Amino acid sequence: MxxxxxxxxxxxxxxxxxxxxxxxxxxxxxxxxxxxxxxxxxxxxxxxxxxxxxxxxxxxxxxxxxxxxxxxxxxxxxxxxxxxxxxxxxxxxxxxxxxxxxxxxxxxxxxxxxxxxxxxxxxxxxxxxxxxxxxxxxxxxxxxxxxxxxxxxxxxxxxxxxxxxxxxxxxxxxxxxxxxxxxxxxxxxxxxxxxxxxxxxxxxxxxxxxxxxxxxxxxxxxxxxxxxxxxxxxxxxxxxxxxxxxxxxxxxxxxxxxxxxxxxxxxxxxxxxxxxxxxxxxxxxxxxxxxxxxxxxxxQVQDRWHARLYFLLPVLRISVALLWIISGVVGWTVSAQIVEQSAPVDALPASAVLALARCTASADVLLGVLCLLRWRPRVVLSLMLLMLAGYTIGIGTLWPMHWLDPLGGLLKNLPLLVVLPLLIATDERR
Known part of the structure; x- marks a missing residue:
């Protein structure tokens, strides 16, 4: 038939x-x-x-x-x-x-x-x-x-x-x-x-x-x-x-x-x-x-991976979303003076650094909220990955001393550059 x-x-x-x-x-x-x-x-x-x-x-x-x-x-x-x-x-x-x-x-x-x-x-x-x-x-x-x-x-x-x-x-x-x-x-x-x-x-x-x-x-x-x-x-x-x-x-x-x-x-x-x-x-x-x-x-090992990750992956996605939201809020609430003082010497004008900081902070909040709501997750996570790569390459090149930050400001981006592709790869439900 x-x-x-x-x-x-x-x-x-x-x-x-x-x-x-x-x-x-x-x-x-x-x-x-x-x-x-x-x-x-x-x-x-x-x-x-x-x-x-x-x-x-x-x-x-x-x-x-x-x-x-x-x-x-x-x-x-x-x-x-x-x-x-x-x-x-x-x-x-x-x-x-x-x-x-x-x-x-x-x-x-x-x-x-x-x-x-x-x-x-x-x-x-x-x-x-x-x-x-x-x-x-x-x-x-x-x-x-x-x-x-x-x-x-x-x-x-x-x-x-x-x-x-x-x-x-x-x-x-x-x-x-x-x-x-x-x-x-x-x-x-x-x-x-x-x-x-x-x-x-x-x-x-x-x-x-x-x-x-x-x-x-x-x-x-x-x-x-x-x-x-x-x-x-x-x-x-x-x-x-x-x-x-x-x-x-x-x-x-x-x-x-x-x-x-x-x-x-x-x-x-x-x-x-x-x-x-x-x-x-x-x-x-x-x-x-x-x-x-x-x-x-x-x-098989794949069965154990899937079962163990069932609750971990949503928690990981939520934590990434909150990180983006909080980063965006901090980017908007920090004073203009502090932002302008953080500009790399002779790299960008202080006013340009301030405008860039506010724009990226807005993008961070928007992407964090969309990630939390699971709106087109692959697109949102991909944009997060691009922004993170841009942050890492841009700041690491213009201000290389941040690689030596004792709190690991840029170094913390390296595991995140792996976490985001992991969330993208495991987004499919069936």
Whole structure:
């Protein structure tokens, strides 16, 4: 079959795409235009935008020669450019209606396990499911629990890996008794392959879960052992602190930490008692346990790097942003007399030094604030790097005695010249 997969470069979408290819299907990847790359070098990719492609006419040309559609696109947070209503409801419905018009019968929708009360993410996903269920198609809706992979992570699974890798302590919300029924991303891919063919799966909704329900505490300890880290002291975190952290993540962050994830964890993310039996009987798949999945893919040094850096990199970015902001404030508050007296002899007029100091101070504050807000981070960090290199070369050349400053004024720039490329290189989320 020739299958169109939306969101094919995402964490779950990529595993589904790989499973379809392994099963012998021809896959067309539908992804945002900015993300068309060589992630699957042998597969064709077309541009789409689930935030804007909300009309049937947007999808009809993309369905030429397509036999089935798999929608994996989704967002955990809204932004000015992307809303839950558009990405989870309007665009998928337009895609499914276009498929019906083209005579494409089989459609697989990747939804999410949870209750609508957990947040607008889940609620919008389920409304999208309900809209699909009204169409005269051979639809299959799959609602996975917590999806993980030993070969990589993204979003909430990266957050949990980072928690598992914390040194010395393992902070848990409450006592870590929240119930999970995690499923491997590779098994989600197998479920999609089965859903394209299984006759009993037509017009059915399935909860995709692993073979065991476990507390969050056990889940994190297994990942910690897999990563090869020493045992840690479990620290029970009061509910109030968890709620504050979730609220701060919701308000100021753009990662998985937020109110939706906190509610889903608190309620538990496990399937109904019959979910596993239905997967086996009607889809013909038996998901692996977490222990087996980890045993089949031993951790590598890259896994340990990623887990250890998950919380360190944001702290490093914030500290760099504050350094720039404070430097800019100091540049504006220091007196003109001191600035003019610091001008290298016969190098620049004192007035030019003052103007340059004020301009660079303004640029420092602006870049620091933009870095703190994560506005186009690669561009901002690159401009910071250029400014820092300019400072270092200019001051080091015009006033070489600063290299001998006992406080290491210029010498401190050398590690920063390495830190900024590190932040640029690790900015990519997936």
């Amino acid at each position: 020739r299958v169109l997969v939306t969101g094919a470069y995402g964490f779950i979408g990529a595993h589904i795409t790989a499973a379809l290819v392994e099963a012998g299907h021809e896959v067309v990847c539908a992804v945002r235009s900015k993300r068309i790359d060589t992630r699957f070098p042998g597969l064709p990719a077309i541009a789409c935008d689930m935030a804007r492609d909300t009309a049937i006419e947007h999808w009809l040309p993309r369905l030429d020669g397509i036999d089935a559609v798999v929608n994996t696109a989704g967002i955990l947070r809204e932004s000015s450019a992307q809303t839950f209503h558009a990405v989870h409801e309007q665009a998928p419905l337009a895609l499914f209606q276009a498929a019906a018009r083209r005579g494409i019968r089989r459609v697989v929708q990747i939804s999410a396990l949870g209750e609508p009360a957990d947040g607008r993410f889940i609620a919008s996903k389920h409304r999208g499911d309900a809209a699909l269920a009204t169409l005269d198609l051979e639809w299959v809706i799959l609602r996975p629990s917590l999806v993980y992979s030993a070969r990589g992570s993204y979003g909430g699974t990266s957050l949990l890996r980072g928690m598992a890798a914390l040194p010395w302590v393992l902070p848990l919300p409450g006592h870590g008794d929240q119930r999970l029924q995690p499923i491997a991303a590779e098994d989600v891919g197998k479920a999609v392959v089965a859903a394209l063919h299984a006759p009993r799966a037509v017009r059915q909704t399935y909860e995709l879960v692993g073979p065991e329900v476990m507390p969050l505490r056990h889940y994190l300890l297994l990942w910690r052992r897999w990563l090869g880290f020493a045992s840690a002291r479990i620290v029970a975190t009061p509910r109030l602190l968890v709620d504050v952290a979730a609220a701060c993540g919701e308000r100021f962050g753009n990662g998985p930490l937020g109110l939706t994830m906190a509610r889903m964890l608190e309620r538990g993310n496990a399937g109904t008692p019959e979910a596993l039996a239905r997967m086996h009987e009607e889809l013909g798949i038996s998901p692996r346990s977490l222990v087996r999945a980890l045993d089949e893919s031993p951790s």
